Amino acid sequence: xxxxxxxxxxxxxxxxxxxxxxxxxxxxxxxxxxxxxxxxxxxxxxxxxxxxxxxxxxxxxxxxxxxxxxxxxxxxxxxxxxxxxxxxxxxxxxxxxxxxxxxxxxxxxxxxxxxxxxxxxxxxxxxxxxxxxxxxxxxxxxxxxxxxxxxxxxxxxxxxxxxxxxxxxxxxxxxxxxxxxxxxxxxxxxxxxxxxxxxxxxxxxxxxxxxxxxxxxxxxxxxxxxxxxxxxxxxxxxxxxxxxxxxxxxxxxxxxxxxxxxxxxxxxxxxxxxxxxxxxxxxxxxxxxxxxxxxxxxxxxxxxxxxxxxxxxxxxxxxxxxxxxxxxxxxxxxxxxxxxxxxxxxxxxxxxxxxxxxxxxxxxxxxxxxxxxxxxxxxxxxxxxxxxxxxxxxxx
Ligand code: ADP
Ligand code: MG
Numbered sequence: 423x424x425x426x427x428x429x430x431x432x433x434x435x436x437x438x439x440x441x442x443x444x445x446x447x448x449x450x451x452x453x454x455x456x457x458x459x460x461x462x463x464x465x466x467x468x469x470x471x472x473x474x475x476x477x478x479x480x481x482x483x484x485x486x487x488x489x490x491x492x493x494x495x496x497x498x499x500x501x502x503x504x505x506x507x508x509x510x511x512x513x514x515x516x517x518x519x520x521x522x523x524x525x526x527x528x529x530x531x532x533x534x535x536x537x538x539x540x541x542x543x544x545x546x547x548x549x550x551x552x553x554x555x556x557x558x559x560x561x562x563x564x565x566x567x568x569x570x571x572x573x574x575x576x577x578x579x580x581x582x583x584x585x586x587x588x589x590x591x592x593x594x595x596x597x598x599x600x601x602x603x604x605x606x607x608x609x610x611x612x613x614x615x616x617x618x619x620x621x622x623x624x625x626x627x628x629x630x631x632x633x634x635x636x637x638x639x640x641x642x643x644x645x646x647x648x649x650x651x652x653x654x655x656x657x658x659x660x661x662x663x664x665x666x667x668x669x670x671x672x673x674x675x676x677x678x679x680x681x682x683x684x685x686x687x688x689x690x691x692x693x694x695x696x697x698x699x700x701x702x703x704x705x706x707x708x709x710x711x712x713x714x715x716x717x718x719x720x721x722x723x724x725x726x727x728x729x730x731x732x733x734x735x736x737x738x739x740x741x742x743x744x745x746x747x748x749x750x751x752x753x754x755x756x757x758x759x760x761x762x763x764x765x766x767x768x769x770x771x772x773x774x775x776x777x778x779x780x781x782x783x784x785x786x787x788x789x790x791x792x793x794x795x796x797x798x799x800x801x802x803x804x805x806x807x808x809x810x811x812x813x814x815x816x817x818x
Contacts, residue, residue, distance in 0.1 A: 466561035472554040474500040474517065486539050486561040488530065500559075506530075509541055513559060516543035522801040527564060538565045582754070586648055589755035589764075593640045597633040604629045643765045647754060653776040655694040657800065660732070661686050663697050664725055667704050675708075679718025682708075687726045691803040695777055703773045706766040707736040707793050713759065714740025714791065730799050731779075737792040743785040751783070770795075 430437065430445050437445075457478075460467050466483035470476050479495040488505040495503060504510045509528055515521035521543075529538050544558040608626040612618050668684040675682050704723070711721045719739040726733060743751070750756040752771050757764035770793075774781045778798055785791040 464563070466559075468495075468500070468559040468561075470500055470557045470559065472556060474514070474557065476500060476503060477556070479503075483561060486537075486563060487528070487541070512541055513543055513557075517545070517555075517557060522804075527568075536565070537563060538568055540564045583648065586644065586754045589753075590640065590644050593755060594637060597636045597640075601630055601633045604633075639763070643763045647765045647768050647772070651696075651699060651772065651776050653696050653699060655696055655777070657692055657694050658697075659690065659692055660695060660700065660725065660734070660797075661688065661690055663695075663700055664704070664723065664734070667701055667708075668723060671705070671708050675712060675721065678712055678715070680712055680715055680721055681719075682721045682723065685722060685724045689727075690725060690732055691727055691799045693732055693797050693803075694800055695797065696773075699773045699776065703770045703795065704734070704736065706770050707795075710766060711736060711738035711740060711791070714738055714742075719790075727799070728796075730804060731796045732799060734795045734797070735792055736795075737790060739790040742787040742789050742791055744787050748783065748785055752781075 427445065427449065434442070457480075460478075460480045461482075463480075464482065466486040467478075467480045468476055468483060469478040476495040476498050483489060484491050487509050490503050490505065492498070492503070500513065501510060504513070506528065512521055512524055512526060512528075515524065526542060527538050527540050529536055531537075540562045542560045542562070544560070545555050546558065547553055547555055604626045608618075608623065611622060611626070615622070664686055665684060668682060672682055708721060708723075715721075715738060721739075722735070722737045724733075724735040724737070747758065751767050753764075754768045755764040771781055774795060780796045782794045782796070783791065784794075
């Protein structure tokens with residue numbers, strides 16, 4: 423339709439008045455249809471010109487952001503219409519590409535309810551406007567969406583607490599049973615001999631000591647896994663932290679005939695991360711990789727930017743895992759090792775959540791495993807793909 427009208431404009435002097443009336447009618451029908459679409463959606467939509475003067479606003483806008491109520495906003499400067507200074511400031515900074523680090527969600531009291539509204543600003547260029555930008559402002563009610571997310575997080579936490587509690591109960595059963603049996607044996611020995619030397623009693627007491635240590639280990643690991651991490655995110659380069667880790671683990675890996683290669687892109691964007699927690703996560707992964715290569719092998723630590731994320735990969739040439747094992751590895755207390763705690767990957771998962779990141783794994787039985795940690799690149803570090811700053815845009 424747009425192309426048809428553009429062609430018609432070029433040949434306008436060859437058209438008679440009836441043809442022109444037809445074109446105008448079809449245009450008016452199209453505008454009406456688009457307005458109906460914009461009126462039917464739940465979001466608020468405002469279209470403005472390059473100086474933030476309103477061309478169009480749908481009737482839902484005043485229900486979402488505090489603004490002057492009017493039948494027709496056409497031609498009015500946005501600054502005279504939007505009544506909330508924070509929303510207005512956000513829109514103006516967005517237009518200047520300076521709002522990347524600001525939160526785009528705003529909370530308003532509506533009677534007895536609190537409403538959260540997300541503001542998004544999109545830029546587009548019209549050919550007829552000689553390349554000047556126009557803006558689409560979208561206001562979306564995210565109150566319900568945010569509440570659902572919070573509910574989901576709570577139930578996820580509750581579910582993992584239940585699994586953890588079940589795990590602990592299972593774990594402490596064995597040491598308690600061993601202690602019970604040895605207490606009985608000690609009693610019997612005492613009854614039999616009436617008096618026990620330390621030497622006689624030591625067989626039983628040693629077991630006691632061992633099991634108490636085991637119980638203590640279970641409790642310490644449990645507390646580490648469930649307690650909220652004391653996360654201190656700081657903006658910085660991960661390259662130094664990663665090469666520190668490589669130097670730290672290399673001697674121990676060499677003892678186990680494991681060759682480590684570190685492949686770190688030097689131009690990585692900076693990240694918000696907690697250095698100690700990142701080290702802890704990588705040490706857990708490297709230790710698991712080493713454990714999976716009894717007779718030696720290779721570990722590769724890689725870090726690179728991938729879209730809006732930095733990914734750190736730990737690959738090994740170890741035993742790999744079958745699908746059944748893969749399903750369970752992040753469950754607390756799942757271990758295939760005789761002396762494993764089964765909490766290493768639970769902790770890594772938790773650390774990644776603290777970084778708003780993710781962890782994934784690929785594994786092939788008999789070939790090896792790759793764990794991938796993915797960290798979001800802070801908005802301020804992303805390459806600015808939008809237009810450069812324009813002057814004189816904001817009309818008060
Ligand atoms: P743990 O190391 O105490 O067993 P983790 O949570 O660190 O506990 O790991 C859970 C299980 O996941 C391990 O017992 C092992 O079966 C499996 N696993 C983890 N990393 C690897 C790896 N790189 N290669 C093969 N199996 C692995
Ligand atoms: Mg482990």
